Amino acid sequence: MTETLTLPKPRAFRPATTEPVLVKWALIALVLAILTVLLFAPLIAVFEEALRRGAAFALASLSEPDAQSAIRLTLLVAAMTVPLNAAFGIAAAWAVTKFDWRGKAWVITLIDLPFSVSPVVAGLLFVLMFGSNSALGVWLVANGYPIVFAVPGIVLATLFITFPFVARELIPIMLEQGRSEEEAALTLGASGWRTFLTVTLPNIRWALLYGVLLCNARAMGEFGAVAVVSGKIRGQTTTMPLMIEMFYNEYLSVAAFTMAAVLALLAFVTLALKSALEWRYADQLAATHRH
Amino acid sequence: MNIDIEDISKDFGKTVALHPVSLAIPSGTLVALLGPSGSGKTTLLRILGGLECPNAGRVLFDGQDATHLTVQDRRAGFVFQSYALFRHMTVFDNIAYGLRARPRKTRPQAAEIARRVTKLLELIKLPDIGARYPSQLSGGQRQRVALARALAIEPRMLLLDEPFGALDAKVRKELRQGLRDIHDTTGLTSVFVTHDQEEAMALADLVVVMSMGRIEQVGKPDDIRARPKTDFVREFLSA
Ligand SMILES: Nc1ncnc2c1ncn2[C@@H]1O[C@H](COP(=O)(O)OP(=O)(O)O)[C@@H](O)[C@H]1O
Numbered sequence: 356m357t358e359t360l361t362l363p364k365p366r367a368f369r370p371a372t373t374e375p376v377l378v379k380w381a382l383i384a385l386v387l388a389i390l391t392v393l394l395f396a397p398l399i400a401v402f403e404e405a406l407r408r409g410a411a412f413a414l415a416s417l418s419e420p421d422a423q424s425a426i427r428l429t430l431l432v433a434a435m436t437v438p439l440n441a442a443f444g445i446a447a448a449w450a451v452t453k454f455d456w457r458g459k460a461w462v463i464t465l466i467d468l469p470f471s472v473s474p475v476v477a478g479l480l481f482v483l484m485f486g487s488n489s490a491l492g493v494w495l496v497a498n499g500y501p502i503v504f505a506v507p508g509i510v511l512a513t514l515f516i517t518f519p520f521v522a523r524e525l526i527p528i529m530l531e532q533g534r535s536e537e538e539a540a541l542t543l544g545a546s547g548w549r550t551f552l553t554v555t556l557p558n559i560r561w562a563l564l565y566g567v568l569l570c571n572a573r574a575m576g577e578f579g580a581v582a583v584v585s586g587k588i589r590g591q592t593t594t595m596p597l598m599i600e601m602f603y604n605e606y607l608s609v610a611a612f613t614m615a616a617v618l619a620l621l622a623f624v625t626l627a628l629k630s631a632l633e634w635r636y637a638d639q640l641a642a643t644h645r646h
Numbered sequence: 647m648n649i650d651i652e653d654i655s656k657d658f659g660k661t662v663a664l665h666p667v668s669l670a671i672p673s674g675t676l677v678a679l680l681g682p683s684g685s686g687k688t689t690l691l692r693i694l695g696g697l698e699c700p701n702a703g704r705v706l707f708d709g710q711d712a713t714h715l716t717v718q719d720r721r722a723g724f725v726f727q728s729y730a731l732f733r734h735m736t737v738f739d740n741i742a743y744g745l746r747a748r749p750r751k752t753r754p755q756a757a758e759i760a761r762r763v764t765k766l767l768e769l770i771k772l773p774d775i776g777a778r779y780p781s782q783l784s785g786g787q788r789q790r791v792a793l794a795r796a797l798a799i800e801p802r803m804l805l806l807d808e809p810f811g812a813l814d815a816k817v818r819k820e821l822r823q824g825l826r827d828i829h830d831t832t833g834l835t836s837v838f839v840t841h842d843q844e845e846a847m848a849l850a851d852l853v854v855v856m857s858m859g860r861i862e863q864v865g866k867p868d869d870i871r872a873r874p875k876t877d878f879v880r881e882f883l884s885a
């Protein structure tokens with residue numbers, strides 16, 4: 356028996372950095388499948404449920420006074436918390452990345468606290484601090500400034516929950532960029548404020564925008580903390596997510612899903628806004644090479 | 647401008663960056679701060695520029711106490727180690743930055759700013775790159791733009807931190823001569839930091855050898871080479 360020596364067949368040339376076509380398509384298909392199951396299908400279901408009895412019926416559910424009040428309240432809360440948290444986030448990131456001071460590491464950990472604490476617990480903290488169990492809460496109510504079961508409490512709870520978004524986007528990029536550009540501006544005679552406006556802010560604007568969008572999405576969508584502090588008073592302290600739950604529990608499924616669809620649409624608008632800005636400023640993005 | 651450093655000391659918590667050091671720099675001199683990494687060169691330069699505050703001691707500019715002068719009021723042209731160009735601005739806007747940052751009363755008109763920027767671009771022999779962004783420049787070009795930006799404010803002195811550190815040997819030699827030429831045309835008192843003794847000796851009028859936060863020797867390149875004062879200087883030069 357003679358054994359024939361078989362050489363391995365020469366394989367088709369392929370550059371080291373490209374995967375075989377099969378792997379590529381398998382991966383793309385997998386990602387699309389996951390997106391479909393987790394993202395597209397539920398979204399379509401929401402819109403389908405909302406429109407089950409026609410667009411007119413869906414829109415009518417939105418024009419109810421309670422629904423209107425919920426939409427207005429959610430927009431108001433977002434309009435108040437997002438600018439405040441953008442400012443707080445910039446201040447925190449600035450303090451943490453541009454200066455050296457004791458306890459800095461501690462503060463960085465603290466910034467993440469709202470992410471690690473359950474929103475319900477956060478809500479309870481505000482009820483304990485400002486509710487009728489505390490002297491401060493009693494005094495505030497007596498003087499006409501109720502916080503718990505009122506709009507200020509909702510704003511406070513939302514501020515707390517959404518605080519990390521901007522700061523967390525900014526800290527890594529500000530650390531990476533260091534302080535030397537700011538120092539250069541100072542040596543060139545710019546004031547601290549001018550340095551911030553003309554050097555720091557342009558350098559962080561994309562991260563800032565991204566953080567603001569995330570912050571906004573969460574501010575409009577927050578449920579747990581707001582549910583606890585708001586007292587869910589219909590037409591007064593009920594935000595869109597709370598309203599959705601109420602409608603749903605009352606078997607008003609069209610109203611619930613229509614409100615959910617509006618919330619989803621608001622999210623789309625922010626995403627579209629981000630993409631439009633990225634497209635518009637693509638050249639600047641490339642020049643500063645950041646996302 | 648004469649610069650006098652009197653018993654300046656600086657520590658960062660437990661690390662002592664500068665033991666009291668004193669140094670007199672005559673007007674118009676090109677000075678090299680030479681020493682190994684960690685010897686306190688950058689710290690001393692930053693104290694001169696007002697970016698760092700000394701723990702004790704005084705800095706005098708032309709005999710006037712400048713220790714507590716703000717960074718902005720020092721009017722020191724500072725070239726940073728990695729140049730620190732404003733990445734989101736064109737070369738033109740980088741160089742114009744200091745002029746535009748002036749208070750309205752002393753701020754030149756836009757046309758005058760453009761004229762000065764153009765002149766500076768010619769001085770650094772890069773007349774055509776005004777519209778580019780820093781990321782589109784080579785290392786050597788960046789260094790020259792950083793120099794032009796520092797010169798635009800009509801500084802009283804020039805401070806450069808390892809201006810050739812990030813460049814390859816050939817570009818380094820070219821730019822050395824460039825710095826010497828600019829120093830000679832402007833007549834500015836200039837201090838540059840380097841850890842390269844050959845560079846310090848070739849370029850500077852006065853070499854300040856530093857080690858571990860102390861000044862070991864100050865002298866003309868030839869004197870230091872001929873008569874090293876301490877063991878450290880002798881060893882550092884022979885390395
Ligand atoms: N911001 C700072 N914080 C803590 N230590 C520093 C800081 N800047 C410099 N040092 C320390 O001071 C000493 C001198 O540093 P530096 O002046 O940068 O030296 P060189 O420029 O000669 O390399 C080093 O030990 C360095 O670690």
Ligand SMILES: [Mg+2]
Pocket residue numbers: 684687688689839
């Ligand atoms: Mg240094």
